[in-house]
Amino acid sequence: MTIITSVDVVDVRFPTSLTADGSDAMNKDADYSAAYVILHTDQPGLGGYGFTFTIGRGNEVCVLAAELRARPLVGRSVEELVGDLGGIYRELKSDSQLRWLGPEKGVEHLAMAAVMNAVWDLAARVAGKPLWRLLTDMTPEQLVDVADLSYVSDVLTREEAIGLLAELAPTRAERVERMAASGYPCYTTSAGWLGYSDEKLRRLCQEAVDAGYTHVKLKVGANLDDDLRRLRIAREVIGDEVNLMIDANQVWDVPEAIEWVKALAEFKPLWIEEPTSPDDVLGHAAIRRAVAPIGVATGEHGMNRVLFKQFFQAEAIDFCQLDSARLASINEILTVYLMAKKFGIPVCPHAGGVGLCELVQHLSVFDYVAVSGTLENRVTEFVDHLHEHFVEPCVVENGAYVLPVAAGYSAEMTAATLEEFAYPAGSYWAGAARRA
Amino acid sequence: MTIITSVDVVDVRFPTSLTADGSDAMNKDADYSAAYVILHTDQPGLGGYGFTFTIGRGNEVCVLAAELRARPLVGRSVEELVGDLGGIYRELKSDSQLRWLGPEKGVEHLAMAAVMNAVWDLAARVAGKPLWRLLTDMTPEQLVDVADLSYVSDVLTREEAIGLLAELAPTRAERVERMAASGYPCYTTSAGWLGYSDEKLRRLCQEAVDAGYTHVKLKVGANLDDDLRRLRIAREVIGDEVNLMIDANQVWDVPEAIEWVKALAEFKPLWIEEPTSPDDVLGHAAIRRAVAPIGVATGEHGMNRVLFKQFFQAEAIDFCQLDSARLASINEILTVYLMAKKFGIPVCPHAGGVGLCELVQHLSVFDYVAVSGTLENRVTEFVDHLHEHFVEPCVVENGAYVLPVAAGYSAEMTAATLEEFAYPAGSYWAGAARRA
Numbered sequence: 001m002t003i004i005t006s007v008d009v010v011d012v013r014f015p016t017s018l019t020a021d022g023s024d025a026m027n028k029d030a031d032y033s034a035a036y037v038i039l040h041t042d043q044p045g046l047g048g049y050g051f052t053f054t055i056g057r058g059n060e061v062c063v064l065a066a067e068l069r070a071r072p073l074v075g076r077s078v079e080e081l082v083g084d085l086g087g088i089y090r091e092l093k094s095d096s097q098l099r100w101l102g103p104e105k106g107v108e109h110l111a112m113a114a115v116m117n118a119v120w121d122l123a124a125r126v127a128g129k130p131l132w133r134l135l136t137d138m139t140p141e142q143l144v145d146v147a148d149l150s151y152v153s154d155v156l157t158r159e160e161a162i163g164l165l166a167e168l169a170p171t172r173a174e175r176v177e178r179m180a181a182s183g184y185p186c187y188t189t190s191a192g193w194l195g196y197s198d199e200k201l202r203r204l205c206q207e208a209v210d211a212g213y214t215h216v217k218l219k220v221g222a223n224l225d226d227d228l229r230r231l232r233i234a235r236e237v238i239g240d241e242v243n244l245m246i247d248a249n250q251v252w253d254v255p256e257a258i259e260w261v262k263a264l265a266e267f268k269p270l271w272i273e274e275p276t277s278p279d280d281v282l283g284h285a286a287i288r289r290a291v292a293p294i295g296v297a298t299g300e301h302g303m304n305r306v307l308f309k310q311f312f313q314a315e316a317i318d319f320c321q322l323d324s325a326r327l328a329s330i331n332e333i334l335t336v337y338l339m340a341k342k343f344g345i346p347v348c349p350h351a352g353g354v355g356l357c358e359l360v361q362h363l364s365v366f367d368y369v370a371v372s373g374t375l376e377n378r379v380t381e382f383v384d385h386l387h388e389h390f391v392e393p394c395v396v397e398n399g400a401y402v403l404p405v406a407a408g409y410s411a412e413m414t415a416a417t418l419e420e421f422a423y424p425a426g427s428y429w430a431g432a433a434r435r436a
Numbered sequence: 437m438t439i440i441t442s443v444d445v446v447d448v449r450f451p452t453s454l455t456a457d458g459s460d461a462m463n464k465d466a467d468y469s470a471a472y473v474i475l476h477t478d479q480p481g482l483g484g485y486g487f488t489f490t491i492g493r494g495n496e497v498c499v500l501a502a503e504l505r506a507r508p509l510v511g512r513s514v515e516e517l518v519g520d521l522g523g524i525y526r527e528l529k530s531d532s533q534l535r536w537l538g539p540e541k542g543v544e545h546l547a548m549a550a551v552m553n554a555v556w557d558l559a560a561r562v563a564g565k566p567l568w569r570l571l572t573d574m575t576p577e578q579l580v581d582v583a584d585l586s587y588v589s590d591v592l593t594r595e596e597a598i599g600l601l602a603e604l605a606p607t608r609a610e611r612v613e614r615m616a617a618s619g620y621p622c623y624t625t626s627a628g629w630l631g632y633s634d635e636k637l638r639r640l641c642q643e644a645v646d647a648g649y650t651h652v653k654l655k656v657g658a659n660l661d662d663d664l665r666r667l668r669i670a671r672e673v674i675g676d677e678v679n680l681m682i683d684a685n686q687v688w689d690v691p692e693a694i695e696w697v698k699a700l701a702e703f704k705p706l707w708i709e710e711p712t713s714p715d716d717v718l719g720h721a722a723i724r725r726a727v728a729p730i731g732v733a734t735g736e737h738g739m740n741r742v743l744f745k746q747f748f749q750a751e752a753i754d755f756c757q758l759d760s761a762r763l764a765s766i767n768e769i770l771t772v773y774l775m776a777k778k779f780g781i782p783v784c785p786h787a788g789g790v791g792l793c794e795l796v797q798h799l800s801v802f803d804y805v806a807v808s809g810t811l812e813n814r815v816t817e818f819v820d821h822l823h824e825h826f827v828e829p830c831v832v833e834n835g836a837y838v839l840p841v842a843a844g845y846s847a848e849m850t851a852a853t854l855e856e857f858a859y860p861a862g863s864y865w866a867g868a869a870r871r872a
């Protein structure tokens with residue numbers, strides 16, 4: 001029997017604010033960070049790794065919350081844990097005192113994501129499989145057993161969920177082959193940060209097209225004249241065949257969103273992302289009706305499955321951008337994928353940040369193989385930075401994520417990274433404090 | 437000039453789980469707690485006091501979040517702060533790194549509530565007025581200047597908000613007189629906790645009627661047979677004239693809520709409170725349509741003004757139960773009151789917990805005097821415990837909150853309470869650790 005001997009939660013921060021990477025209309029000074037969970041076991045070489053992503057200050061609050069949330073794992077049998085991945089999720093979630101602090105939202109939910117991501121990583125390592133494979137080897141019933149269907153039975157029953165998965169189960173193998181051959185298509189946001197100069201924007205758009213991307217995304221929403229100029233540059237470079245998406249990072253009220261997006265319509269964006277408050281289901285629905293045929297996308301701040309349920313019910317979005325470190329890991333993400341399937345909405349997961357690309361490649365492959373069965377209207381975000389901090393970084397070739405093969409959820413950071421970027425004691429931050 | 441010299445945030449916990457006070461279908465072992473903020477100034481005797489309410493474990497996460505959130509206050513001029521209560525709110529809220537952890541929900545929003553409650557308490561003390569008086573002495577323009585109208589302009593513009601307040605401004609004085617004469621009507625939840633025996637329930641219902649209450653609330657949702665028996669007992673004791681409310685504390689999915697509430701319809705509840713996930717606007721709307729004429733109430737876990745906006749837009753609730761320590765203090769609470777006025781929905785604030793009654797008495801008086809102008813269908817929660825820990829506890833007589841007169845937001849705890857119940861170093865908890 002293998003035992004979880006201890007849990008460490010490390011505050012990891014990267015000084016991305018120095019280069020304006022990640023700058024958008026809402027977030028100007030992000031230091032990309034992670035509350036990074038390590039499940040230690042008494043089996044040499046076996047651990048579980050997971051995290052949630054933040055942008056700097058307050059990461060310590062997530063660290064403290066994850067420490068509290070993970071406490072019941074210590075002393076547990078790994079076999080028991082990975083044998084009932086629905087049970088451990090429900091147990092951790094059922095702490096009514098911690099529940100009060102959400103429920104199922106904000107810091108406590110980010111912490112739950114970090115801890116359960118580590119549990120799923122551990123489960124995949126124990127099985128000797130990449131996470132997508134662990135999931136695609138599960139039967140429809142097994143998958144639905146681990147999915148959290150609470151509060152969504154008005155749109156999706158257990159039987160329906162099994163039925164949706166059963167449809168595609170016989171043909172999973174052929175889609176795995178396709179993934180192995182050509183990977184999962186992605187798009188790049190690296191070109192379009194607000195803090196970049198026009199020259200840099202032009203160069204990065206050209207590089208994106210040259211690298212085989214069919215979709216490019218730009219940040220908008222700080223200044224309309226700037227947006228018009230930047231979108232014109234982007235369209236000049238990428239032409240009419242490449243898709244252009246725009247992302248406002250929640251800066252607008254509903255009427256302003258409608259007006260602004262209409263002013264940018266000439267550049268034919270595929271979607272407007274996060275036009276307003278991520279909580280505003282009815283607001284997104286109103287925007288969608290007003291700006292069609294431009295699509296509405298949101299989800300990176302989508303707090304839980306109950307919110308996504310309503311986005312689907314209200315026909316408020318065209319693209320679902322769930323976040324792998326904000327939803328409570330596979331148990332809740334499965335539910336969102338299943339609802340998206342039922343309502344016919346493509347899931348294009350949010351990524352970037354720290355390690356989100358490493359996680360979502362597994363999710364997208366799983367979706368294609370076992371849930372949606374199609375790549376139509378689907379493209380997963382890719383941002384090309386900070387991958388060097390991971391032991392098994394994602395690989396992108398010809399505008400597609402290469403199918404990951406290593407066991408786990410690709411979530412493990414390197415020892416050198418922890419030594420350098422642990423906050424505030426890591427060598428980078430200690431040095432910065434000395435230099436200041 | 438007076439300066440804020442430092443901020444303390446104290447983890448205060450009361451061992452309420454020992455007596456089953458506060459037990460409901462979702463929360464069986466609550467230790468009522470507060471992340472309690474003290475703003476110290478260099479003027480002897482002047483401080484600001486505020487808190488958010490939690491139910492035990494995880495309170496330390498809120499404490500850490502409140503420490504971070506309050507940091508920009510240290511060194512500030514008190515005069516500047518209280519002279520621009522909208523400005524300081526927007527400044528604290530604008531921290532984009534902390535915003536990422538919500539936005540405007542969960543632990544970070546609870547922390548914002550605690551800090552801004554202390555700022556408003558300080559402002560009222562500086563003015564030498566109880567908070568309700570500070571607010572009712574402000575002009576419509578001044579009130580709207582401090583209200584957070586971001587993300588709600590699709591339902592409420594600044595001009596509309598001023599107009600709503602201007603209507604009632606000339607007659608505020610007469611309603612203040614009525615409040616001074618007879619107080620603000622309240623109802624009691626003290627009778628109905630799930631953990632109480634039938635005998636205790638019967639006795640407490642009788643005591644409630646004898647004390648002049650016209651509304652009594654019971655917890656439901658754990659077991660239908662128990663609910664039927666307990667509601668029968670309650671109706672026997674209180675008769676048909678007294679209103680009976682029921683509260684499920686979020687235990688049901690939407691279809692189950694509809695079925696269960698219909699099974700209890702014979703007892704003619706005035707409202708069903710928290711029938712399902714507090715995030716489920718469309719779910720509440722579906723329940724409301726199905727169980728009418730039983731009303732639907734929610735709000736104690738209502739995370740922010742964007743959620744309440746949608747409850748109003750979707751005609752999802754009959755009663756709005758905003759929470760004084762979950763919304764971001766007066767700046768956001770004002771917005772919810774103004775939207776409720778526009779949509780014609782009565783606000784019956786959530787209270788109980790630790791010190792929530794002390795806060796909401798100010799809110800309800802303000803609402804009556806300056807916003808709604810009516811008591812129709814309005815009744816504010818009162819739970820009779822833990823008041824002894826406050827320097828100026830609320831007073832209830834004849835089923836009504838007596839108009840508070842002391843300067844401030846009634847939020848200050850006694851020194852003896854902090855000495856005894858600070859966690860884990862206070863004398864009670866240190867003693868409990870020794871006894872264990």
